Amino acid sequence: MSTSTWKSGESVSEQFPAGLRVLVVDDDPTCLKIVEKMLKTCNYEVTTCNRAEKALALLQAHRNGFDIVISDVHMPDMDGFKLLERIGLEMDLPVIMMSADDGKQVVMKGVTHGACDYLIKPIRIEELKNIWQHVVRKRKNEWKELEQSTSIEDGVDRAHKQSEDADYSSSANEGGNWKSSKRRKDEEDELEERDDTSTLKKPRVVWSVELHQQFVAAVNQLGIDKAVPKKILELMNVPGLTRENVASHLQKYRLYLRRLSGVSQHQGGVSNSFMGTQDATFSPISSLTGLDLQTLAVTGQLPPQSLATLQAVGFARPSPKSGLSIPMIDQRNLFSFDNSKFKFGEGQGQQQQQQPNLGNNKQLNLLHGIPTTMEPKQLANLHQSLENISNMQVPVSQGNSILMHRGTARLPPNVGQPVTSNGLPGGLLPRNGHAENGRGAGGYTNPVPQTTSSAALTFPLNHGTELPGTNSFPPLGSPPGIQSLTHKGQFPQDITVNSEIKGSTAGGFIPGYYVLNDLQQLRSHDWELQNVGLNFDSPQSASSLPGSLESASSSLYVQQGISRSGPLRNSSSGGSKPSFPVEGTHNQNLGSIVNSSVRIKSENVVDAGCPSTLYPEHFGQEDLMSALLKQQEGIGPGNPDFDFDGYNIDNIPV
Amino acid sequence: MDQRNQFHRQVALMRQSLFDQGYIDEQFVQLEELQDDTNPNFVEEVVTLYYRDSARLIVSIEQALDKSPLDFNKLDSLMHQFKGSSSSIGARKVKAECTQFREYCKAENGEG
Numbered sequence: 008m009s010t011s012t013w014k015s016g017e018s019v020s021e022q023f024p025a026g027l028r029v030l031v032v033d034d035d036p037t038c039l040k041i042v043e044k045m046l047k048t049c050n051y052e053v054t055t056c057n058r059a060e061k062a063l064a065l066l067q068a069h070r071n072g073f074d075i076v077i078s079d080v081h082m083p084d085m086d087g088f089k090l091l092e093r094i095g096l097e098m099d100l101p102v103i104m105m106s107a108d109d110g111k112q113v114v115m116k117g118v119t120h121g122a123c124d125y126l127i128k129p130i131r132i133e134e135l136k137n138i139w140q141h142v143v144r145k146r147k148n149e150w151k152e153l154e155q156s157t158s159i160e161d162g163v164d165r166a167h168k169q170s171e172d173a174d175y176s177s178s179a180n181e182g183g184n185w186k187s188s189k190r191r192k193d194e195e196d197e198l199e200e201r202d203d204t205s206t207l208k209k210p211r212v213v214w215s216v217e218l219h220q221q222f223v224a225a226v227n228q229l230g231i232d233k234a235v236p237k238k239i240l241e242l243m244n245v246p247g248l249t250r251e252n253v254a255s256h257l258q259k260y261r262l263y264l265r266r267l268s269g270v271s272q273h274q275g276g277v278s279n280s281f282m283g284t285q286d287a288t289f290s291p292i293s294s295l296t297g298l299d300l301q302t303l304a305v306t307g308q309l310p311p312q313s314l315a316t317l318q319a320v321g322f323a324r325p326s327p328k329s330g331l332s333i334p335m336i337d338q339r340n341l342f343s344f345d346n347s348k349f350k351f352g353e354g355q356g357q358q359q360q361q362q363p364n365l366g367n368n369k370q371l372n373l374l375h376g377i378p379t380t381m382e383p384k385q386l387a388n389l390h391q392s393l394e395n396i397s398n399m400q401v402p403v404s405q406g407n408s409i410l411m412h413r414g415t416a417r418l419p420p421n422v423g424q425p426v427t428s429n430g431l432p433g434g435l436l437p438r439n440g441h442a443e444n445g446r447g448a449g450g451y452t453n454p455v456p457q458t459t460s461s462a463a464l465t466f467p468l469n470h471g472t473e474l475p476g477t478n479s480f481p482p483l484g485s486p487p488g489i490q491s492l493t494h495k496g497q498f499p500q501d502i503t504v505n506s507e508i509k510g511s512t513a514g515g516f517i518p519g520y521y522v523l524n525d526l527q528q529l530r531s532h533d534w535e536l537q538n539v540g541l542n543f544d545s546p547q548s549a550s551s552l553p554g555s556l557e558s559a560s561s562s563l564y565v566q567q568g569i570s571r572s573g574p575l576r577n578s579s580s581g582g583s584k585p586s587f588p589v590e591g592t593h594n595q596n597l598g599s600i601v602n603s604s605v606r607i608k609s610e611n612v613v614d615a616g617c618p619s620t621l622y623p624e625h626f627g628q629e630d631l632m633s634a635l636l637k638q639q640e641g642i643g644p645g646n647p648d649f650d651f652d653g654y655n656i657d658n659i660p661v
Numbered sequence: 662m663d664q665r666n667q668f669h670r671q672v673a674l675m676r677q678s679l680f681d682q683g684y685i686d687e688q689f690v691q692l693e694e695l696q697d698d699t700n701p702n703f704v705e706e707v708v709t710l711y712y713r714d715s716a717r718l719i720v721s722i723e724q725a726l727d728k729s730p731l732d733f734n735k736l737d738s739l740m741h742q743f744k745g746s747s748s749s750i751g752a753r754k755v756k757a758e759c760t761q762f763r764e765y766c767k768a769e770n771g772e773g
Contacts, residue, residue, distance in 0.1 A: 035742060035746050035749070037714050037746040038746060040706070040707055041695075041707055041749050079745075081741060106745070107741060
């Protein structure tokens with residue numbers, strides 16, 4: 008069956024979403040015809056296919072010929088989910104499932120296999136009218152991802168993409184650009200990206216959905232017990248991916264799985280497991296917020312998963328101890344795993360985990376741990392945790408509960424929303440300088456300079472309004488909103504963040520992230536934390552942030568904002584030097600944001616002890632930062648003094 | 662002209678009765694709405710397609726029913742397909758029957 012011709016390139020941006028190229032796969036001819044007609048009525052370009060194999064062949068033959076795929080679940084020649092996976096892995100196109108079957112298990116299966124949406128038959132035209140949103144969203148994420156991975160090389164990459172874009176045209180201009188650039192980047196430039204990043208201090212691997220799916224497929228193929236990084240690497244066959252990347256990701260994944268099975272309620276289970284693995288050290292961080300944040304940061308890597316991370320963070324908070332003494336790195340790792348784990352499972356949508364616990368402990372942690380580099384994803388997570396923190400406003404230890412709530416509020420999976428975290432920072436500030444700071448600070452080094460910065464920046468903006476003061480707990484609801492704003496840039500996954508953030512301090516954060524090799528995932532978290540912290544500071548910081556993002560100085564501002572609580576603020580502002588030596592120029596930008604986070608982080612990272620002075624102010628920030636930093640551990644500039652002017656990613660001990 | 666009008670009226674009445682008796686539902690209306698000048702016989706085409714496809718399905722179902730012991734899984738999947746098609750065109754009653762049939766399959770109730 009096939010009909011409409013697919014175009015390989017014209018962009019019809021003006022008429023978008025008209026002209027969207029859809030491939031429909033269904034063995035039922037009646038339904039196929041009806042859907043085809045409906046799509047045509049929506050002015051889309053339709054190609055139909057009644058066999059999955061044929062569909063795959065078509066997709067492979069016309070690599071950029073389709074924008075979205077709609078597939079039936081039950082098909083005689085191939086299972087719809089298998090097709091979904093294949094498409095996701097090979098082409099990374101958004102796929103919508105449809106079926107007369109509306110059982111929860113089936114729908115859940117669709118979600119876990121990565122479907123963008125699930126439609127129940129009979130299909131109504133209204134539902135089809137809306138499918139373009141998935142295309143745009145996916146492109147946006149891809150773009151951000153690309154940006155992220157090449158944060159440092161951001162400009163280069165972007166230019167790259169742009170030129171490539173010219174060749175690719177898709178139905179939507181922007182979409183096409185993103186798509187093509189992203190696609191090119193992902194498919195062809197992956198290696199290049201890696202190279203780029205490798206030139207930077209530490210190459211950061213962005214675990215995109217696609218990549219992750221490949222990873223999961225490889226792991227499942229080998230068997231979760233037998234899956235060794237080397238074999239996984241071979242199976243995945245992704246150029247530029249190192250065994251180390253796979254190893255760390257696998258670790259996270261394992262934790263995630265463990266968490267899934269072991270966690271009945273998000274908080275107890277996860278954190279326990281985390282704690283267990285980590286050992287006592289966590290407890291200091293336990294302030295939970297830190298932990299949570301960390302996890303959040305960690306998970307940053309995983310797409311959507313911002314929620315997951317939050318949850319993870321929540322989990323991570325095994326015991327609200329305020330002593331961040333826990334080695335940040337450990338925490339971070341845990342978090343990352345958790346986060347990643349969460350991401351895995353929860354990315355799908357579980358944010359529920361946000362767990363209220365986060366609020367409790369997290370508060371403190373969040374502040375400290377706010378790694379500057381948190382990637383958007385992480386930020387989102389952090390955000391949540393931060394929220395908790397902010398809510399907590401109360402001295403971290405005490406406020407925990409409140410923060411948790413915030414955290415629970417769950418930052419939108421998009422993580423990009425560090426904004427929420429902003430609220431937290433303020434609240435968290437009360438925590439005084441706990442080791443948490445070290446948490447965040449240490450970790451990030453550059454990896455996500457861009458995204459984080461943006462995230463951070465956005466936060467302030469959003470946050471400013473939201474986070475009234477440290478003491479008041481900004482309504483949970485609001486942070487999420489803010490988050491989205493801030494996240495814009497932040498998505499670790501989305502590379503765009505970098506570009507956006509450029510100006511924002513968030514950029515600085517990102518670099519921090521990169522430093523953390525392992526923490527990559529954490530980065531996102533950190534970022535969130537950072538942002539959160541920043542935003543927290545107060546609206547003013549928000550305003551200042553946007554502007555200041557550009558300059559490191561602004562970051563300071565942000566920090567100050569975070570320190571709303573006052574005391575922290577001073578220290579933070581003082582300490583946060585706008586310029587973070589973070590690896591790339593980004594750091595500078597982010598510097599301000601990063602600074603705050605860095606400071607926190609570095610403190611945390613450096614040693615639990617140091618940062619305390621600075622942190623106290625930032626509590627909220629610190630937690631985030633510490634969380635972030637923790638992740639970054641390696642990145643953290645170990646400046647014990649809070650003045651981290653810009654933390655050098657390199658310095659951050661991972 | 663007059664005759665045409667009469668035919669139209671008859672068709673409209675028949676259509677309405679189908680609705681009233683629950684043979685078809687809202688989805689059918691959607692199909693009708695999809696029909697337009699560029700594709701004036703859309704509904705007709707779809708329904709024809711449906712008949713052909715469901716005839717094939719019914720044959721398969723009959724064959725499966727003749728076997729013994731009854732392969733409920735196969736029957737269930739056939740029914741699922743049938744149900745999907747029916748619901749797509751708005752054949753409500755058929756769809757309801759399919760659902761019930763599937764219930765029986767799940768319960769492994771051969772008599773049902």
